[in-house]
Amino acid sequence: GAVVSQHPSWVICKSGTSVKIECRSLDFQATTMFWYRQFPKQSLMLMATSNEGSKATYEQGVEKDKFLINHASLTLSTLTVTSAHPEDSSFYICSARDEGGGVLYLYEQYFGPGTRLTVT
Amino acid sequence: GENVEQHPSTLSVQEGDSAVIKCTYSDSASNYFPWYKQELGKGPQLIIDIRSNVGEKKDQRIAVTLNKTAKHFSLHITETQPEDSAVYFCAQGRGGKLIFGQGTELSVKP
Numbered sequence: 685g686a687v688v689s690q691h692p693s694w695v696i697c698k699s700g701t702s703v704k705i706e707c708r709s710l711d712f713q714a715t716t717m718f719w720y721r722q723f724p725k726q727s728l729m730l731m732a733t734s735n736e737g738s739k740a741t742y743e744q745g746v747e748k749d750k751f752l753i754n755h756a757s758l759t760l761s762t763l764t765v766t767s768a769h770p771e772d773s774s775f776y777i778c779s780a781r782d783e784g785g786g787v788l789y790l791y792e793q794y795f796g797p798g799t800r801l802t803v804t
Numbered sequence: 805g806e807n808v809e810q811h812p813s814t815l816s817v818q819e820g821d822s823a824v825i826k827c828t829y830s831d832s833a834s835n836y837f838p839w840y841k842q843e844l845g846k847g848p849q850l851i852i853d854i855r856s857n858v859g860e861k862k863d864q865r866i867a868v869t870l871n872k873t874a875k876h877f878s879l880h881i882t883e884t885q886p887e888d889s890a891v892y893f894c895a896q897g898r899g900g901k902l903i904f905g906q907g908t909e910l911s912v913k914p
Contacts, residue, residue: 690847718901727893727904728848777847791836791897795847 687711688780690796697768697803704764705799707778713758714780718793719751722775734761768803775800808896810905818913823884825908827894828876836897837870837877841890842907848893852879884912 687710697703707717717734732753733741740753752764761780765772779793809828817823827837835856840848854861854868854877861868865884870877881888889912894905 688847716900727906730901730903733901779847791838791900791902792850792853793902795840795849798845798847800845 686782686794688778688794688796690778690799692799693797694800695802697801699769699803700767702764702766703768703801704762705776705778705801707761707763707780707796709759709780709782709794712780712782714761714782715758716781717755717761718779718781719753719761719763720777720779722777722798724775728777731763736761765801768801770803773801773803808894808903808905810894810908812908813906814909814911816911816913817884819884819886821884823879823881823888823910823912825879825892825894825910826876827878827896827905829896830875831896831898832872832875834896834898837868838895838897838902839866839868839879840893840895840904842893843890851892881910884910886912886914888912 689708691706695703715736719731720728721731722728730743731746734753734755736755736758742748750766755761775798777798779795781793811826838853839851841851842848852863852866852868854870856872859870865882867880892908895902
């Protein structure tokens with residue numbers, strides 16, 4: 685159980701275009717999902733917290749107009765990188781919180797396989 | 805600061821030996837400490853976690869110890885195997901989010 689998928693697994697786009705990444709919880713409902721970015725040989729950096737039915741909460745320094753997040757259902761969150769540039773090339777990973785366990789499982793996150801974005 | 809300090813950044817061991825990775829945190833209010841394994845090109849996988857009401861948890865060859873007084877927790881892998889080679893991340897639960905350490909690249913040589 686607790687499987688999270690991402691699509692696509694990798695994408696190449698031209699500078700100035702937009703690209704959408706999907707994150708799905710396959711066997712549980714997730715009110716809250718998280719989006720991370722990871723550069724080579726580095727740790728995961730939280731970009732934003734995605735809340736179903738409300739606006740996402742962005743971490744300091746993350747441009748909300750550039751990284752659009754939509755969490756329209758309990759199993760799907762999307763991240764759209766708008767007007768992508770080469771410096772946006774990175775590994776984007778989502779995670780979902782299974783809140784069926786209540787407050788005891790507040791922090792347990794299940795991660796997707798990641799999406800490799802290359803902007804040329 | 806907010807960061808979780810993780811050491812060492814790289815660790816090379818012989819197959820069969822033990823490996824220990826340590827993380828230090830500063831927020832004494834935290835009560836959830838997971839460890840993740842990340843293989844190349846993949847997302848992190850939770851391998852073990854511990855909550856602040858216990859000092860040690862074990863799952864076969866993997867164990868985690870927590871010292872709340874000293875604010876550090878450690879991952880112990882015994883009888884290492886080549887398939888244990890990966891990057892390991894510790895994390896600290898705070899404010900509903902996870903704060904990750906810098907990662908340890910573990911290499912197990914056959």
